[in-house]
Each structure stands twice: as structure tokens, then as C-alpha cells.
Amino acid sequence: DAKTTQPNSMESNEEEPVHLPCNHSTISGTDYIHWYRQLPSQGPEYVIHGLTSNVNNRMASLAIAEDRKSSTLILHRATLRDAAVYYCILRAVSDNTGKLIFGQGTTLQVKP
């Protein structure tokens, strides 16, 4: 399985944008990039996913590098509720089991 590398932790100020990076230099052409986040003492929740093009939804934006070896999750205006562990996960399109392989993720701290 292709692996991802994320910083252990990041800090942000409330109401400022946050850019969470993810490196995946061994990504294959058919791997989707998924992002989930886990608030304290809760189950993870889906944030966004993409293949090649940048993606936007009501929660966040996903910017994918042209060579697909890295991606960035963008929270446009961080709130205190966005403090969570953010996981960047690769999923092969050929894998119909739906299994997700979680790394340690990035712990985002949001300061008021």
C-alpha cells in the first residue's frame, strides 16, 4: 500500500485559513486521496476526497499537486470546532473492500 507522511502537529489561529500537507510520493495513478478527521473522543468523519483535480465541499478544499505526490487540505476559516486529528489516506480504485489504512495523522490545535 502506498504510504502517506503528515506532520505530527500544527497550530492555527481561529478564523484564519489552515493548510494541512500530506506527502504521498509513491502514489499510483489510480489511488484516490481521502481525508478524514477525528474530534476528541469521537469516531472519524469523512472530510473530502479526490483523484487528480482540486475538490471543494462545504467543509474544506483539497488541492492536489500536478504530479500527485502531495496534497493539501485547506480549511478556509478555522474554528475551535476544527481542532482534531486529520488523516490523509490513499485508497486504490481497484480495491473494492473499502479498507482504510490510518496513519497517525496531524493533530490540529486552533487557538482563540
Next chain:
Amino acid sequence: DGGITQSPKYLFRKEGQNVTLSCEQNLNHDAMYWYRQDPGQGLRLIYYSQIVNDFQKGDIAEGYSVSREKKESFPLTVTSAQKNPTAFYLCASRFTAKNIQYFGAGTRLSVL
């Protein structure tokens, strides 16, 4: 409301005892998953089921058992063979069309 319900929220196990964690979903999803999370770590896959009456081992299945007799239910039994069961257990189901997993709120298991 549609979602995934895990019970109980907290569970205590005595030495040599088997305990069963409940997971119920009303999202009409075919696939369901069990993960284990240790403090400060990412999630690890225990078992998964893509269809009723069928399930597969994940990465850390030893000491656990599951059943999938109904589409809505995927209970996990932590057997006495699991020597280090203290962890946060998370159940998920998958929306196949977009390959998104939805998680329950988790069960925290401790050993007395």
C-alpha cells in the same frame, strides 16, 4: 436519524471473560468494519464484512470474532484470548457509491 449506533459507550472486562460490542446501522450500507484505536495512534482494522453472512480478517484479528447475520448489525466479540483488549473500538459502514465510511461514536473497553 440515519447513522451508526455503538453500545455500550464504556465497557469493563474481567480476566478470562468474553465481551460483545454492539454495532447497528440504519444507512442500508452493505459493508461494515471494526477498528481498534490505542492512545495516540491511528485506527487499525480488526474485521470487515462486505455482505451478510460473510466477513474477512483485517490486520489484527487475533483474539476477536464477529458475525454478520443481518445487514444492519455487525457485533464484535473480544475473547479471553485477546490479552491486551484495552482500547477504543470503532465501527463503520461504507457508502459504496462514493467509498465513504461513516463511523459510530465508539466503545471504550477497559480491563478490571
